[in-house]
Amino acid sequence: MRSDTDACRTMSSFSAALTDADLPVPDGVVGPDGKPAPKRFNVYRNNVIVSLTEALAQTYPAIERLLGEDYFKALARSFVTEHPPTSPVLLWYGAEFPDFIETFPPLRHYPYLADVARLEWAWLQAYHAEDAEPLDPQVLGSVSPERVADVRFTIHPAASCISSRWPVFSIALANRFCLEDPPAIDLEQSESVLVARPDLEVGLHPMRPGADLFFRALETHTLQEAANKALAEISEFDLSGCLSDFLSVGAFSGLGPVGAPADRST
């Protein structure tokens, strides 16, 4: 009987060669005549790279459209080699792709791409997030006026926001949803986007000035504290407008106990 080490060595050399085309076909991997069979082994190499590239393309369709299919494939190949999946659940594969794009030297002249990718990742997280009923605005309305300032919100499990110095919302509309008449893209414009999924459909919502600061502050602060933080940075911050936007798109799933940090879990 061959030793356990033998079998382990086979799998180690097999797996190393899967994502490194420069490595030789592992010893002992043969065709029907018992001879080494590189083309046969390449079927596995191809399956790995093609299936993982497809997984990335499904998560990042706007990036694929912006770069073109061939460039995207080459980029995905580099990414897969450096960041292969560590879980069999491919729904979660590609979290590092936005950072990878940001630091990929050939793409340094396209600095908006990483934020577009972050928006696409946020879309996927929203799509698969736990279900929760959005907060009924009437519940907030029923809080007594003297306590409203101390209210804490539970952020809906599918809600998140992406802040960018680039027009990520407009770029995503034009390249992910391929609108027939997309908005003109002005690269001088900064856009922040609230991602939410009150029921099944993921919504992307452009945010008012300061709304992203406000949203993030609400994760750990009361309404009053969060509003103060946003106002300190953005003078035209519109508290009631932001609150009304958040409630209408389903950004909250409940009210936390007054005075205690909100519980984000459902």
Place this chain on the structure above:
Amino acid sequence: MTSSPHSPTAVPRIAPDVPARAGAGLKAEHVAEILDTRPAIGFFEVHAENYMGGGGAPHRQLQAIRRDYPLSLHGVGLSIGGDGPLDRDHLQRLQALNTRYEPGLFSEHLAWSTHDTTYYNDLLPVPYTQVTLQRVCDHIDEVQEVMGRRMLLENPSTYVAFDRSTMGELDFLREITRRTGCGLLLDVNNVHVSCVNHQSSAEAYIEAFPMEAVGELHLGGHAPDTDDDGRPLLIDAHDRAVDATVWKLYERVLKRTGPLPTLIEWDNDVPAWPVLQSQAQAADRILERVTGVELKRAI
């Protein structure tokens, strides 16, 4: 009154048992049409890993499907043939789906896909030795213990062999069923693909297969290619209709087994639903003709 979309519990369901007739792999692009038209088909099979997110559309759709159809849960990522321990978290995720959806069948592959911490997203071949046999059996014991049910193990499609293998695939599979009590999922397309690729006889493979352990059959399409020396090399691509040779092998299997749940797999270049459904209907007709069983026209 319609129930709240956020109360997925207490859904009335039909019994979990998967009938001995044809079913289809459930593809996201077909779900709306299937829920609209409620086609007469034996069951649906899903890849477990596609339903491991927390909520949203995939679970809502699967709940709706499961209300009206029996379900087969097919794992593609557990790496039962891997040389490391099974991923306990992943096993728990499978068990959670098992509890939530009550599938009539659960199957996984004689293959590995994870080494160290990397998941390769392919069903990679296992050398057949006493050492790998014991490891696969230990993993299957663990799966059956955690999930509290018998699993089916699928025969692989392979492109290479290992010169260190000391057993044939059939002896390997037979010994697995003897040691673990698991059942087998006989993928007839895999038999054809592997036998062409290794220049052996598919008929002889089927003749010697331990049919008494088989609980489900798979049929699917493959893509033709050639190897380093110009010999035919079939790729298990699931990207087209079932090949005529595979239909013939299916008949040969049914003659030995009698009627069994039979899945049509079509995972790439997925056609319109009626095309996939017609493949399932073709399987039903063969199953009726060969086994003499008359299937009900409605589910």
